[in-house]
Amino acid sequence: MSTIAFIGLGNMGLPMAKNLAKAGHRVIGVDVSEANLAAAAEAGLERGASAGDAAAEADVVVTMLPAGPHVRGVYLGEGGVVARAKPGTLFIDSSTVDVETARAVETAATGKGFLMLDAPVSGGVGGAAAGTLTFMVGGSDAAFEKAKPVLEAMGKTIVHAGGPGTGQAAKICNNMVLGISMAAVSEAFALADKLGLDRQKLFDISSKSSGQCWALTSYCPVPGPVPTSPANRDYQPGFAVDMMLKDLKLAQQAAHAAGAATPLGAQAAALYQMLSSSGRGNLDFSAIFTMLRGA
Numbered sequence: 168m169s170t171i172a173f174i175g176l177g178n179m180g181l182p183m184a185k186n187l188a189k190a191g192h193r194v195i196g197v198d199v200s201e202a203n204l205a206a207a208a209e210a211g212l213e214r215g216a217s218a219g220d221a222a223a224e225a226d227v228v229v230t231m232l233p234a235g236p237h238v239r240g241v242y243l244g245e246g247g248v249v250a251r252a253k254p255g256t257l258f259i260d261s262s263t264v265d266v267e268t269a270r271a272v273e274t275a276a277t278g279k280g281f282l283m284l285d286a287p288v289s290g291g292v293g294g295a296a297a298g299t300l301t302f303m304v305g306g307s308d309a310a311f312e313k314a315k316p317v318l319e320a321m322g323k324t325i326v327h328a329g330g331p332g333t334g335q336a337a338k339i340c341n342n343m344v345l346g347i348s349m350a351a352v353s354e355a356f357a358l359a360d361k362l363g364l365d366r367q368k369l370f371d372i373s374s375k376s377s378g379q380c381w382a383l384t385s386y387c388p389v390p391g392p393v394p395t396s397p398a399n400r401d402y403q404p405g406f407a408v409d410m411m412l413k414d415l416k417l418a419q420q421a422a423h424a425a426g427a428a429t430p431l432g433a434q435a436a437a438l439y440q441m442l443s444s445s446g447r448g449n450l451d452f453s454a455i456f457t458m459l460r461g462a
């Protein structure tokens with residue numbers, strides 16, 4: 168069993184860290200929020216004084232931080248993880264960040280002889296608690312093999328996507344599909360309303376026709392057809408509008424940098440920005456239906 172420094176004990180990080188402890192690892196938790204540290208202590212995790220201090224004791228460092236600047240700061244800042252970790256330590260960044268940050272931090276870490284993976288997740292807070300996350304992993308074969316048992320304690324599906332940054336690439340490509348398809352399904356329901364077509368009838372037909380997709384059949388944006396979808400509880404998340412917006416912006420940033428044409432991704436980013444700007448950033452992203460319906 169390993170000693171694991173877990174940095175970032177928020178909505179996702181705390182349940183992930185708990186699953187590592189449950190699997191028998193020694194987990195040293197670090198966060199800048201006193202409330203989150205208290206919750207971690209209550210769950211029986213050790214408390215690290217700082218990211219650097221925890222990394223100095225660890226075989227593996229896992230980070231679950233809000234965004235790219237936090238990840239750069241924790242790894243590359245003065246007295247940070249790269250400066251303090253023991254030789255041979257494995258770093259796993261599971262935050263969702265831009266591809267450029269993932270590659271820059273990996274280059275700095277491997278340049279000092281460490282192993283590093285970008286390993287963002289899908290599955291949300293529920294998947295984090297249940298230990299059923301999907302990990303999309305970018306980095307070397309050696310790092311992946313070493314990380315696998317650690318990731319398996321937190322997730323069910325672990326896919327090695329390729330070299331450094333490809334885990335983040337997979338995450339933003341997947342979420343771009345989701346953002347666009349949720350807008351498309353919502354547009355169809357809004358049109359159906361105006362045409363006098365019953366919502367359940369559209370669902371029954373489309374879910375068995377070529378319009379079938381996850382946004383329709385697992386996460387339907389109108390109340391009724393899929394009882395578990397956030398539409399049935401006033402669009403309480405789930406996966407918030409502002410989180411989807413963050414991922415769509417990362418996709419646009421990557422597309423600009425790589426010279427890729429993503430016109431629908433750009434349109435989706437604009438739509439979720441409008442939804443957020445209208446004060447609905449904390450609702451579930453399927454609330455895009457309410458905006459397209461004119462509410």
Ligand code: NAD
Nearest residue numbers: 175176177178179180198199200231232233262263291292
């Ligand atoms: P969160 O804001 O709840 O947690 C982030 C934690 O990092 C907070 O506790 C914060 O205090 C801590 N933190 C910030 N700066 C720090 C620093 N310098 N040192 C130590 N701790 C620091 O966010 P979350 O929902 O847990 O998401 C974390 C990451 O996972 C994000 O990148 C997000 O995009 C991604 N993600 C979230 C979900 C989800 O459903 N919540 C799903 C998939 C991916």
